Amino acid sequence: MGGKVFSASDIALDVGKHSHLFAQPKAMTQSDINDVVTRFTQTVLQAEKAGFNGVQIHAAHGYLLAQFLSPLTNKRDDKWGGSLENRARLLLEITKSVKAHCSESFSVSIKLNSADFQRGGFEPSDAQAVVNMLSTLKVDFVELSGGSYEAPAMQGQTGDERTLAREAYFLEFAKAISEQSTIPIMTTGGISRLDVANKVINSGVALVGMATALAYQPNLVNSWQTQPTQNLLMPRVTFKDKTLAGLATMALLKRQIRRVGQGKHVKANASAIFTLISDQIRSVKLTKRYRKRFTKELN
Numbered sequence: 001m002g003g004k005v006f007s008a009s010d011i012a013l014d015v016g017k018h019s020h021l022f023a024q025p026k027a028m029t030q031s032d033i034n035d036v037v038t039r040f041t042q043t044v045l046q047a048e049k050a051g052f053n054g055v056q057i058h059a060a061h062g063y064l065l066a067q068f069l070s071p072l073t074n075k076r077d078d079k080w081g082g083s084l085e086n087r088a089r090l091l092l093e094i095t096k097s098v099k100a101h102c103s104e105s106f107s108v109s110i111k112l113n114s115a116d117f118q119r120g121g122f123e124p125s126d127a128q129a130v131v132n133m134l135s136t137l138k139v140d141f142v143e144l145s146g147g148s149y150e151a152p153a154m155q156g157q158t159g160d161e162r163t164l165a166r167e168a169y170f171l172e173f174a175k176a177i178s179e180q181s182t183i184p185i186m187t188t189g190g191i192s193r194l195d196v197a198n199k200v201i202n203s204g205v206a207l208v209g210m211a212t213a214l215a216y217q218p219n220l221v222n223s224w225q226t227q228p229t230q231n232l233l234m235p236r237v238t239f240k241d242k243t244l245a246g247l248a249t250m251a252l253l254k255r256q257i258r259r260v261g262q263g264k265h266v267k268a269n270a271s272a273i274f275t276l277i278s279d280q281i282r283s284v285k286l287t288k289r290y291r292k293r294f295t296k297e298l299n
């Protein structure tokens with residue numbers, strides 16, 4: 001969204017020729033870090049006040065907390081970088097602060113990568129260790145996903161045929177981590193069929209997460225009662241450029257959700273190119289509106 005960009009270190013996102021779309025981050029100071037802990041906590045309190053039942057702290061997919069967790073983006077030599085214990089400190093501090101301030105019945109979960117799918121990045125053994133670190137903090141569950149904008153495994157794009165061919169992309173990791181974990185584990189990514197959801201549960205993983213399938217068929221889980229073997233029509237964007245394919249996939253999904261919100265039917269055969277362009281125009285407009293409002297409020 002432009003503006004100032006912060007990260008664990010000053011390492012910019014590398015998505016090849018599209019990298020210029022993302023700003024160069026500045027390594028956070030201790031006071032920036034304190035501020036982020038406060039902001040997460042305040043946001044959770046606002047969510048509780050607004051009537052939500054719970055929140056999920058997002059430490060996956062290359063966002064800020066994942067940037068601290070990954071040795072590829074966290075090159076710090078203070079207590080927030082280096083060892084895994086140090087790289088996980090920000091996630092743990094935020095979780096502790098959130099748990100200390102929200103009410104006991106308010107659900108707090110964590111979204112964590114099982115792996116970054118990048119050489120030298122956050123690995124399954126790191127995910128296992130972080131889940132163990134979280135085990136005393138009374139979080140309700142940990143959702144395991146994977147990948148980032150640089151290696152979008154959460155959209156099934158890892159370049160690894162074994163993963164692509166499979167549904168429930170992160171099941172093997174989730175299963176292994178569940179065996180060692182006292183916290184219930186959820187896995188999300190690629191699940192759209194009842195038999196796959198059952199396979200996840202039968203493998204000992206506590207929860208099944210779904211995003212894309214529910215965008216295309218919001219009533220999917222109920223409809224399994226009468227049509228347990230249905231195959232959902234979920235178009236796959238086949239652009240060669242993986243970054244654009246990822247953006248177009250998200251644009252199509254957001255469009256379906258907006259259509260359903262407007263009482264319209266899902267349009268599974270919408271044009272990927274047209275939807276991507278109109279989504280980009282929409283995002284630019286919304287960002288401008290947001291920044292204008294934000295500047296006004298600051299003044």
Ligand SMILES: Cc1cc2nc3c(=O)[nH]c(=O)nc-3n(C[C@H](O)[C@H](O)[C@H](O)COP(=O)(O)O)c2cc1C
Nearest residue numbers: 061145154188189190191210211212213215253254
């Ligand atoms: C409409 C939509 C919005 C999403 N927004 C985000 C997001 O803001 N941040 C993120 O890390 N993942 C986001 N995701 C990814 C999902 O949380 C999920 O990990 C991913 O889609 C894989 O699950 P699926 O195969 O069931 O879709 C989004 C997915 C969808 C469908």
